[in-house]
Amino acid sequence: MSYYAYVVAAAVMALGLIGMATSRNLVHTVVCLSVAQSSTYILLIAIGFQYGGVAPIFGNQVGQQTPVVDPVVQALTLTDVVVSAAVTSMLLALAIQMAKRRKAVDPDALGRLEG
């Protein structure tokens, strides 16, 4: 039972990979990549969790000895989200170019390499 959250992360990753491999539309492929990437958020946050821990924002009620959840993985998740947004926007722009130049958005129809 204590590994349940980690298994959820792996399952979301697998779902994203299956979606990417069976995709028939480039936009769908990009969304599946985002799904796969969001599994890393679940994994990071799950690793940092502690039962009874509060948010790592210190103040009057929360002192240095209060148990808090791990802020390091939260900072990493923030980085992860930003990079994910950058990658998604870049790939969507490429999908638009594909639709314009090749008149196709099905990855199977884009077999020929273009130099």
Add this chain to the structure above:
Amino acid sequence: MTRRARLTLLWIGLAGFGLAMATAFTGLPGFGSTFHPYRDLAVVATFAHATANSVSSINFDQRGFDTFGEETILFCAVVGVATLLRPVHRERRRQVSSGGRVMESTSLIVYVLFPLTLVLAADVVAHGAITPGGGFQGGVVLSTGIHLLYVGGRYTLLSRLRPLEWFEQGEALGVVLFGALGLAGGALGAALFANFVPQGQLSDFLSAGTVPLFNIAVGMTVCSSVVILLAGFLDQALAIRSDPGTKGDPPGADQKEEAAA
């Protein structure tokens, strides 16, 4: 590769992935345990610099150089998208008319929420060092607030209120500011990205030294980046049309031309 072969390969890969993950997970400390060595070190460092928001302290104080790299990734992605989404040959920009009917309730909500969102964004950025939030979150809120105008059916108002050159310069300025603060840490403090400003009292508005300054720099970059990205995509959907002269071309004319070139 045929579809069937690809799916077979996928299932083999997934089986390997599942096996590797199962092995890895059993070696991890259990979910919700009290064993967090990095947390313990980070909390001590957070208190040493009187920063209330531990996540901000880690991002902008303890590992500022990593965040600089992250901001550069965002910057490069925006440059790439802007390059990809330019009007290509045989495309032209058309005038977008503010046509269409917008429900009055939608307009009302937009008019109420537009100023509120801008104020909320400024609040999230300014208090990034002492409450949840910071430059990344506030920047996204700010750019979302600006695009509420589009939801309210005012594309022309949006384009007027959003001079893109300003945002292009704002984005670059944010990155430069971030790097300059890091270099200032090297010149005035112990190392690159060191926290060289007096840190004050925990939870005060002016505390945490350089963290609020980094938050402002990042807020500028993120807001400008999202505005430029959405402007590019909105342009593709609304303003950029292929030239009417090419309408009659048979499908595949593009490829033929490329092959000839």
